[in-house]
Amino acid sequence: MLLNQLREHVGTAHVLTDEADVAPYVQDWRGRYRGEVIAVVQPATTQEVAAVVQCCAKAGVKLIPQGGHTSMVGGATPVGTQRSDGTAPVVLSLRRMNRILEVDPVGNTLIAQAGCVLQTIQEEAARHGRLYGVTLGAEGSCQIGGNISTNAGGTGVLKYGNTREQVLGLEVVLPDGRIWNGLRTLRKDNTGYNLKHLFIGGEGTLGIITAVAVRLHPQPAITSTAWLTFDSVDNALACLALLQTMAGDRIAGYELLNQLQLQAVLTHFPSVRLPTDAQAPYAVLVELSDTYAKADLQGLMEDALSQLFERGLVRDAAIATSESQRAAFWHIRHSISESNRKAGMGLSTDVAVPVKSVALFIEQASQAVQARWPQLDIVLVAHMGDGNVHFIPRFSFEEWARIPNQGEVADAVRAVVHDVAVSFGGTFSAEHGVGHVLVKELVRLRSPLELELMKRIRSTLDPHALLNPGKLL
Ligand SMILES: Cc1cc2nc3c(=O)[nH]c(=O)nc-3n(C[C@H](O)[C@H](O)[C@H](O)COP(=O)(O)OP(=O)(O)OC[C@H]3O[C@@H](n4cnc5c(N)ncnc54)[C@H](O)[C@@H]3O)c2cc1C
Known part of the structure; x- marks a missing residue:
């Protein structure tokens, strides 16, 4: 029937x-x-x-x-x-709802159906000399509606903000089948509660996003990209502070990786060549960008690096001298998820702590995890400029196969990491959302009042709990 x-x-x-x-x-x-x-x-x-x-x-x-x-x-x-x-x-x-409906390069807006793949949005914006500010490893397959429903972050947050900051308007099919048309492109509209924010990060529990209006930015005309290595996370943080002083909002990305993360990429993507020493404990991919084509970003990067070397903060550095070198640097970063999938059973986490606490968080979380599971490797990749650390305790596949109660162990390992993040005033989910995996953690780590309010919002919009059962709450 x-x-x-x-x-x-x-x-x-x-x-x-x-x-x-x-x-x-x-x-x-x-x-x-x-x-x-x-x-x-x-x-x-x-x-x-x-x-x-x-x-x-x-x-x-x-x-x-x-x-x-x-x-x-x-x-x-x-x-x-x-x-x-x-x-x-x-x-x-939503895969068939994949049409771009309008691009306005003067107003800097784009309207599309929700099933548009992120990369299609980026390419369409670029065709108009504009940029859509969200970039992430899955951009060739994730959709703008999914990005909005998870409030996706990625590598561009430092400069452009996360997905929430890009969304101007939405069209949503509500759980009772009515269509809410909030597909506005206005920058200013103070007419009551801003309903779109309920659906941004709503993880498909409050409605189905069918169309989106997003903000665009001028396309950068010039970039300077460097690969830096460090002896400590503290040094990488000091470098970020210096770059912020010198380059301000020209910093378009600041991505930290530890040595085990680099080794995983090198093992599973044998064609990858690191720009610098493979033995360094930490590496950072940093990118500066500017819309003014004559801006001397290469000079700025060189000045910053010479100050960093003088202060003994950086261990080694390479600046990309061509677009293909820049692409090769980013290829290392974008190979991470796939190499981690092959490297072992990584219990990925997605915490955020205040940026100044990133080094101490990593130290304390590593100690806390290895005190209980000394056999675990700690793989690290961080959108460091946002304090967002993917702290990934990793079992070998053989060891994982020997564990009888895998679900409980995974939950216990993650809980240890989350507790350390929370002790720094941080969160257990910075950009991936709660989904199925972190439902228990939401209950454990959010206050009863916050949970009550969230449940009331959900039951108001979806009283028969039709949408996405078992997720988020
Ligand atoms: C290689 C790789 C790298 C990644 N890197 C990042 C990263 O850097 N930053 C980051 O934030 N995430 C990252 N992710 C996670 C993922 O790509 C994001 O969460 C993305 O936003 C999900 O989009 P999607 O279209 O695949 O959504 P799905 O996985 O299909 O769905 C995600 C959630 O959104 C809901 N949903 C999807 N579409 C709609 C809709 N139209 N209306 C209502 N609800 C909807 C679903 O019900 C679900 O709850 C990465 C994933 C991979 C595989």
Whole structure:
């Protein structure tokens, strides 16, 4: 009955039920979480999304909005659901809603359907001499609707802010099937509660984003990119402070990696060549950018480096001298997720602490984890300028296979790291969201009042708990 109705609304070809067809939608990209579905539905318009929502609501079948399915926390995966016990949901994939609707280079705005892949948005902005400020490793497959639903961060936050700061307006299908048209491009609009913020970072629990209006920036005309190595995180922090003094908001990225992280990339991407010494304890990829083509960024970078060498802060440095070298530096950074997937069982975390506390956090979290699990390697990659550290305790695959209670161990390791972050006034989820993996941590680490308010918002908008069951709350 439900399947027939869905086919009527979106067309038979866009209601997938065969096991092979639904396979990419029911298991996350790392192969850690999976479940079963009644169907994967691929609407092409907002009206079709609304019809699908209404059909599922009437049939009492849960609905999972899914973008590029690149979540790090099982956010869009139907985890543990089964057809046999009636828990199987419908996955609503936005992939066919992938059109750019308007670019305004004067107003610096772009309007698109929510299923547009992030890279398509970036390329379209660039065609108009503009830049969309969010950059991340999954940009070739994640979607703008998914980015907004997770308030994605990435490597450009230092200069442009996270996704929340890019969003001007949204169109959303609500859990009762009504369409909220808030697709405005205004910079100023103080007319009551700003509703779009509920859906930004809402992880698909409050509505399905169908179209977005985002802010663009002038395209930088010139960049200077360097690869620096350090003996300590403290030195890398001192370098950041000096660069901020000298370059201000020209700093477009400041990404820290530790030695084990570099080794993982070198092992699993054998063609990668490091620009400097591979034995350094820490490396930083730093980029400066400016919209004025004649700005002497290379001179600025060289001046900063000579001061850093004079003060004994930096161990080694290489400045990219061509666009291909710059791309090669960034390729190292963007190879991290894939190399970590192959290198072992990494229990990724996504904490943020005040920037000044990053070094002390890393030291204390490493001690706390290794006091209980001395066999664990600590892999580090950090959007350091935002205080966002992916602190990744890693088991070898062999060791992991010998652990009988893997879920409990993973939770316990993460909890140790999260507690240290919280002790610095930090958070256990800086940019990936809560998804399926961190639901217990939200309950453990957010105050009862915050949880109560979140639950009240959710039940007001979605009283029958139709959307994305088992996620976030
Ligand atoms: C290689 C790699 C690198 C990454 N690097 C970063 C990084 O640097 N920074 C960062 O923040 N994240 C990063 N991520 C995580 C991930 O890419 C982001 O969370 C991304 O924003 C998810 O987008 P998506 O389209 O894949 O969403 P999905 O994974 O499909 O969904 C994520 C959540 O959003 C909801 N959702 C999706 N689309 C909609 C919609 N249209 N309406 C309502 N809800 C929706 C889903 O229900 C789910 O809760 C990385 C992932 C990978 C694989």
